[in-house]
Amino acid sequence: MWRDHLTQIIVFGVLFLGVSALGFAASRWRRTGSLNHLDEWGLGGRGFGGWITWFLLGGDIYTAYTFVAVPALLFAAGATGFYAVPYTVIVYPLVMFALVRLWSVSYKHGFVTPADFVRKRYESRTLALLVAITGIVATMPYIALQLVGIEAALKTMGLVGDSGFTRHLPILIAFAILAAYTYSSGLRAPALIAFVKDSLIYLVIIVAVIYLPFKLGGWGGIFDAAAAKFEASAAPGDGILLNANNQLNYVTLALGSALALFLYPHTATGILASRDRGVVKRNMAALPAYSLALGLIALLGYAAIAAGTKPVLGDNNTIVPALFDGLFPAWFAGVAFAAIGIGALVPAAIMSIAAANLFTRNIWVEFLDKGASPAREARVSKITSLLVKFGALLFVVGISPQFAIDLQLIGGVIILQTLPSVGIGLYTRWFHKGALIAGWAAGMGAGLWMLYLVPNAATKHEHFGGSAIALSKLGFDSPRTLYVGFLAVAVNLAVATAGTLILRAAKVSDGGDGTAPADYTADRSAPEREVSRYTEAAV
Template structure:
């Protein structure tokens, strides 16, 4: 595809877009100041502990939680990777829309139970719950390490989103530029993110999420009306997209599909279902959930969060608009939407749109690094390295680990193919989905045996990792994608869901065998009433005995 000469003249690839860059920097500076000031927002007297830094004091009400969860779940994956997948391959990228519709009824069934038991026992992470429910530090460690591993490529996706915006504005350097000069703007954004996360903990992204979501809704509302008018309407957009997808791609086959055909339906369905099951297994989703102040806040949010699914559907259509606009991406589909905004909007509003993408990447990256730090601190450091750690020591370790996690994310950015960045999220989904039997199963039953859950997790992790490693792309020999042939079916499907099915089968079979052999079970520190206890908006727990209302985690 080639851009009209006028569009090329405006493109950030030919120079720095000074107006857009100025607007972007102003917003970036504003949210940076907010990030540091957030340390004083609703600050408790005793702030040097993990509850305050890592969960915002468990004090957020309906609206703060809604914006926090929205900022947490709708990320650079939403604004950059999904439309880029649709721009590159068509209908298959729309799997993200039905999966966000499927997920909310699912979480309505188990998140309130998780919140109640976590509030009762002081659990900060899913691994805390797994350890308390099954009496198994080994299973808890497996869940913690999986959460940390799965979070890193997801953070990497946020960094890719920021880098795409910087490249389009012309401040990312060219391909032949020295690597340090080329990535310097990204490193600066990375350093700022690390600094205010370290300083303010979860309060920083919670406060900035208001700005992030407001900008995103504004940009989408304008884009979905303004760009189609300039392009001749949706009929012209879909017609041009259909023609483009019919053209042969690198393999000689059609580049994509405007609507999924029979050969891709299994891949589409398994991607949607697997992603829906995985979304609230991620540590950052749980962290945002546990930061709310009542069980009812969780219920309310599961009913109003689908508004973001409507937003995602509109966003996905931008991929088709980029095709009609003749947007040039120079072989990197992740540039499609930032470049579309650059080409179609006035420079000042391009800056607003770029700020929405950049801040939309910073907020979830902050929450993800905090969630991973919580996991390491509670379920590696405290459980195995220093059981007698004080709340102040936990607080310090978590802040340091939040920095290291971001460095781990940079490894994914530097070593994996960024042109199909949606695979970062899907790769994390393959891993995190293997924790679902222990977490969700444990919320409803004690029937599963802890050793069976650990064995099922191991089988799912090994199969999923090896299968993903074996997938090649035109630009990468390994980890080039997240779909592979489903054994015994002969159809291509999401590796994460196949690994999950193997995980569940192994868990079921071994649980039956271990129960028949009367293998020892771990002690369950929870009781049935813990899962349904409600807490009012003032934090009062009316149905719990005062003497046991706050049981320290791990006891």
């Protein structure tokens, strides 16, 4: 009952409403022009320095996925959940130079989205449209994951039932709050709130990793309890060590997730909001520090096993809130719940802004309203950000994955199909644009088909139950599993490569390239910059 959690509710409410107010106040924070312009509303004026970018990217990348979904996976499935740690370790050196190139070419040409880059690089409206649609669709389940994180905290405090209208009431509340302050303040709102969000999370984690081992008999006792639980489990693949059947999935999941992370439009938005190339480089070098916190947060799943914590209403996503509710003073549990809720608001805001920018620049302006003024662009983007959140609600209501983390992994399968055109396109123009379109179609079709084949053991649904497919589903006599996204992007690349060779041999026209080699090393200190109607100051 909620009356038993009154202290937590008060602490949570005060902090949650406080940062929401901060989101509205952010509309005037570091503003250099009118918010009726995508550069100001959607990219914060392209002027964020090192510290702001650090907190913005940290708030963008380390989300409710970190604080709710990863520990829940460790609690229920064991060592497989640790894939999130190596993937966030390898991603930064993997993408550092690619993101610097993306920032430079975007600065030079005034790009707001990855699809803007594809439009100019390949001079293809169709390919840019596909990249934009892919980014929007892939972002929706990721936003849904953030809303599930808020729901988990409120459910633990007794504010949510397990059926009926109250089942999704917190998501509706989150929708209203996000809609209001992102519409009002744009990217500045999550950038400012990120300072509070990261501070709360670091506070909670530092206290937890000191207090929990003391309370539960040390880390040795925690691991022993987790091992005993999984040894008694009949579920294949569970354990504190990987086995022969899930090792391949672990490797492909870590690598696939690393490749997908900075293809998401919201992470690209954080990069493009940076002031110069140096800010991007420094943040890519420093962001792995967050991976240490991620590893400690993941261990909360094992701590919950040692503490005998039970999920609220049978929902594994509540395991971390339930752990804090059971072992910590009420007031500190309220702080932890607020950290989860705020940790979900920040990335959800950035994601909805990024998806809205994609629609505005690469669908609305490109195909429906070519003469749109900067003010009209900003207005369309604001409205679209509301619709994107509504789409995320449909994901939560319509798809019931076994773990909340599957919402992010399903989105990863989708966004990985932009790797050839965006990620590889930053380095080479070798691929034929027609072959890239064919590769996208093949990879997307294969990915969705494989996701359809994955059952959900928890809800007994036959389809879309996760992102790990058994090789037996593909006709192989093997119980091993692989990450669907890895297989789908392999199909994409194979078709794009073969198609390029065929089209080049047939001498099919490939259009041109609207970028130049020097564009990929441009910096703010350079004297020249292409000025377009998208980068002119709004009146």
